[in-house]
Amino acid sequence: MTELAVNVSGLRKRYGDVTAVNGLDLAIRPGEVFGILGPNGAGKSTTVEILQGHRSRDAGEVSVLGADPASGDRRWRSRVGIVWQDESAPAELTVRETVTHFARYYPTPRDPDEVISLVGLQEKAGKRIKALSGGQRRRLDVALGVIGAPELLLLDEPTTGFDPAARRRFWELIRLLADEGTTIVLTTHYLEEAEALADRLAVVAAGRVVAEGAPAQLRQAHGVEATVAWTDPDGAARSLMTDTPTRTVAGLMRRFDGEIPDLTVTRPSLEDVYLGLIGQRQRQSATATEGERR
Numbered sequence: 001m002t003e004l005a006v007n008v009s010g011l012r013k014r015y016g017d018v019t020a021v022n023g024l025d026l027a028i029r030p031g032e033v034f035g036i037l038g039p040n041g042a043g044k045s046t047t048v049e050i051l052q053g054h055r056s057r058d059a060g061e062v063s064v065l066g067a068d069p070a071s072g073d074r075r076w077r078s079r080v081g082i083v084w085q086d087e088s089a090p091a092e093l094t095v096r097e098t099v100t101h102f103a104r105y106y107p108t109p110r111d112p113d114e115v116i117s118l119v120g121l122q123e124k125a126g127k128r129i130k131a132l133s134g135g136q137r138r139r140l141d142v143a144l145g146v147i148g149a150p151e152l153l154l155l156d157e158p159t160t161g162f163d164p165a166a167r168r169r170f171w172e173l174i175r176l177l178a179d180e181g182t183t184i185v186l187t188t189h190y191l192e193e194a195e196a197l198a199d200r201l202a203v204v205a206a207g208r209v210v211a212e213g214a215p216a217q218l219r220q221a222h223g224v225e226a227t228v229a230w231t232d233p234d235g236a237a238r239s240l241m242t243d244t245p246t247r248t249v250a251g252l253m254r255r256f257d258g259e260i261p262d263l264t265v266t267r268p269s270l271e272d273v274y275l276g277l278i279g280q281r282q283r284q285s286a287t288a289t290e291g292e293r294r
């Protein structure tokens with residue numbers, strides 16, 4: 001059996017009296033693109049920081065590329081790509097100088113000009129960092145995260161602040177890196193991003209994984225029912241939730257002579273499933289808190 005790229009069990013982290021991570025498990029295979037979704041404060045960033053080796057944990061087993069990040073050495077660090085939110089690259093250097101400079105830290109870096117064009121900054125290659133817009137700056141951060149040709153890329157909300165075109169370009173970059181075999185773990189608030197990129201997803205709420213699987217699997221497991229809607233001859237709008245929409249439509253076809261007025265068949269989107277899961281979780285913790293108060 002191949003070793004997991006990321007293996008986390010029973011992870012816990014508290015900040016004072018706030019429990020940020022509360023028994024979280026993750027098993028991420030080499031070469032996977034793995035998305036972590038969850039509401040604000042769910043513990044996503046804390047988890048990613050622990051995987052990066054930048055935050056201590058209170059309990060749990062964590063293995064990243066076969067090592068405990070808490071004691072990852074320089075060689076381990078060179079195999080893990082990290083995108084910093086506020087990279088302290090010198091503002092006076094140009095984009096190309098910065099990327100070239102960072103490439104020297106790694107044993108087998110990618111070509112700086114290739115990376116600059118992969119993130120769509122080729123026209124800014126000769127410009128100083130201080131002249132970049134916020135979104136361009138974030139793209140430079142991504143370039144610095146991938147310049148070392150990491151085996152594993154850990155990304156915390158990588159496309160926040162990107163315009164739609166930059167987001168699409170970033171998705172292409174992720175797909176390219178994934179095709180090359182890079183394992184990618186990313187947190188995101190954008191469901192369409194998770195759906196577009198991730199082979200598998202974990203939905204995290206209140207510090208633990210509440211659902212996990214391929215986007216299509218999650219939709220199936222947590223939102224099987226389709227809604228069939230139509231308009232009756234008396235003008236009344238009708239709808240029916242069903243596991244067997246084809247049978248429902250066949251029944252309607254027998255009732256209606258010709259077209260069924262305003263017929264639609266819809267399935268819950270990943271967003272519907274996600275909001276349902278999060279809502280359920282929040283109701284559960286509210287009930288638990290009530291129970292504690294009694």
Ligand SMILES: Nc1ncnc2c1ncn2[C@@H]1O[C@H](COP(=O)(O)OP(=O)(O)OP(=O)(O)O)[C@@H](O)[C@H]1O
Nearest residue numbers: 015018019020038039040041042043044045046047
């Ligand atoms: N350095 C810190 N000190 C104290 N509390 C913290 C610290 N970092 C995070 N927390 C708290 O831990 C909880 C989890 O935070 P975390 O940033 O991991 O969540 P998140 O899922 O990444 O949220 P977001 O989507 O808003 O980025 C929150 O309640 C947060 O307020």
